[in-house]
Amino acid sequence: MKREGSTALHGLASVAVGFLLMVFLSGDPASYLAMDTAGTLLAWPELPARAARIGVEKAVSWFADTTRLQREINKLQAENIRLKQALHTAVSESVSSSEEGLLGARVVLRRPDDWWKELKIDKGSADGIEKGMAVLQDGFLVGRVFQVSRNFSWVELLTSPGLMIPAVVEETRDLGVIAGDGEGRISLLYVPLENLLTPGMKLTSALVSEHLAPGLRIGEVGEATGISGGYRIYSVVPGAEFSRLYSVQVFVKKEGPR
Amino acid sequence: MIQAVLFWFLQDVLQVLMEGWAYVPDIFLFYLMFRSARNAEAEIALIWTAFLGGLLWDFRWSGLFGLSAGIYGGIIGLMCILWKRVPFTGRSHWMFAGFLAAAHGMLSLSRFFFFGVASKEVAFAFVVQLITVFPVILMLAFAFASDGEKRHVR
The missing domain is CATH 2.40.10.350 (Rod shape-determining protein MreC, domain 2)
Known part of the structure; x- marks a missing residue:
C-alpha cells in the first residue's frame, strides 16, 4: 500500500512538472533554441530515415515524370521574379545592387498548435539565410524568415496574425x-x-x-x-497552398558588385 | 534502459518517415507500459524514463514542452497502480491491449485538446495514427501473451 502511494506520488509529480514546464516554457524564445538543438543532435541518427524518405519521394516523382518539369518551372519562376525585380529598380537602388536566387528547403516541422503561424525549414545561416528573407512556394509568397540558427530557420506564415x-x-x-x-x-x-x-x-x-x-x-x-x-x-x-507546404524556396540575396 | 532508448528512436525514425502525413503511434510509451505490466519492481524508474522520453519528444516534435512528458509519466504511474488492482487471473493479453488502447485514447484526447485540429491535414494525421495504432497494440498484446507463456514454462 505504501509502495502504491509512492508510485502515485511520482506519477502525479511527473504530471505536475510537465504542466509547469508547459506553462513557463511555451512561447519562450529559448524554446526555439531548444528545438533546434534537439533537431541538430538527432540529425545524424535520423539521417538514414531522412535519406530513405527523400529517396521514396524522388522515386515517386520520377515515376510521375515531374522532376524535369518541376526544375524547368522553378527556373522560369526564378527568372520571372528577377524580371519583376528589374521592373522595380526605379523604386529602390539598393535592390538593384544585388542578385537574387531561390534556395530550396524542406519543411521539417509544422506544429499543430501553430499550424497557421509558423514552420521550420532545414536551411539556416550556414546556407545564407538571414532574418527577414522571403519564403515562396512555386513562386508565391508564403511568409518570411523570423528566426535563424546555423542549420534551421523558422518561417512566419502569411496566415499568421503577427505578420x-x-x-x-x-x-x-x-x-x-x-x-x-x-x-x-x-x-x-x-x-x-x-x-x-x-x-x-x-x-x-x-x-x-x-x-x-x-x-x-x-x-x-x-x-x-x-x-x-x-x-x-x-x-x-x-497563390501558395498553405495546407500542402512540404518544400519551399527561400529568396536569398547574394551581394553583387555595386 | 537501452531498449527504451531504442524504442524512442524507432518512434522518432517513423515520425521522420511520416512527417507531414501522419502522427506515429507512441511506441515508446507502449513499450514502457509493457515493462510496467511485467516488471513491478522498477515502477518509479519507469515513470521518470517515460517523463524524460516524453520531454525529448516535445523538444523534437510537439514544441509544447512538458505535454508528452507529463502525459507519459502520468500514464505509466496510472498503469502501475491499476494493473496491480486487476486480479491475477484477469491479467490477460486482451486486458493489456485494453490498457494500451485506453492510454492511446487519453493521449489523443489531450493532444486534441491542446493542439486542436487546425486543418484537414492535421485531422488526416490523427486518423492515420488511429488506424496504425491498432496493429501496434495487437502486436504488443501478442508479445505480452508470448512473454507470459515463456515465464510460465520457466
Whole structure:
C-alpha cells in the first residue's frame, strides 16, 4: 500500500512538472533554441530515415515524370521574379545592387498548435539565410524568415496574425496590407472605400525591406468582407497552398558588385 | 534502459518517415507500459524514463514542452497502480491491449485538446495514427501473451 502511494506520488509529480514546464516554457524564445538543438543532435541518427524518405519521394516523382518539369518551372519562376525585380529598380537602388536566387528547403516541422503561424525549414545561416528573407512556394509568397540558427530557420506564415505585409494590387496600383487571422484566412486591409476592387485582381508585395523585395506574387483579391475605420477589407485567395507546404524556396540575396 | 532508448528512436525514425502525413503511434510509451505490466519492481524508474522520453519528444516534435512528458509519466504511474488492482487471473493479453488502447485514447484526447485540429491535414494525421495504432497494440498484446507463456514454462 505504501509502495502504491509512492508510485502515485511520482506519477502525479511527473504530471505536475510537465504542466509547469508547459506553462513557463511555451512561447519562450529559448524554446526555439531548444528545438533546434534537439533537431541538430538527432540529425545524424535520423539521417538514414531522412535519406530513405527523400529517396521514396524522388522515386515517386520520377515515376510521375515531374522532376524535369518541376526544375524547368522553378527556373522560369526564378527568372520571372528577377524580371519583376528589374521592373522595380526605379523604386529602390539598393535592390538593384544585388542578385537574387531561390534556395530550396524542406519543411521539417509544422506544429499543430501553430499550424497557421509558423514552420521550420532545414536551411539556416550556414546556407545564407538571414532574418527577414522571403519564403515562396512555386513562386508565391508564403511568409518570411523570423528566426535563424546555423542549420534551421523558422518561417512566419502569411496566415499568421503577427505578420503584416504591404501589398500592391497590380491592376489598380492600390496599396494595402496583407494580414492573416491565425485560422488559415488572409485579408487585404486598408483599401479606401472609393477604390473598388474586383475578385481576381493580382496581388504582389510592395517594397517592405531590403530582404523582402517588391513584386513577389501573393495571390488574388477575393470578395469584399467588410468595412473597418473607413477602409474596405477584402479576402485574399493566396497563390501558395498553405495546407500542402512540404518544400519551399527561400529568396536569398547574394551581394553583387555595386 | 537501452531498449527504451531504442524504442524512442524507432518512434522518432517513423515520425521522420511520416512527417507531414501522419502522427506515429507512441511506441515508446507502449513499450514502457509493457515493462510496467511485467516488471513491478522498477515502477518509479519507469515513470521518470517515460517523463524524460516524453520531454525529448516535445523538444523534437510537439514544441509544447512538458505535454508528452507529463502525459507519459502520468500514464505509466496510472498503469502501475491499476494493473496491480486487476486480479491475477484477469491479467490477460486482451486486458493489456485494453490498457494500451485506453492510454492511446487519453493521449489523443489531450493532444486534441491542446493542439486542436487546425486543418484537414492535421485531422488526416490523427486518423492515420488511429488506424496504425491498432496493429501496434495487437502486436504488443501478442508479445505480452508470448512473454507470459515463456515465464510460465520457466
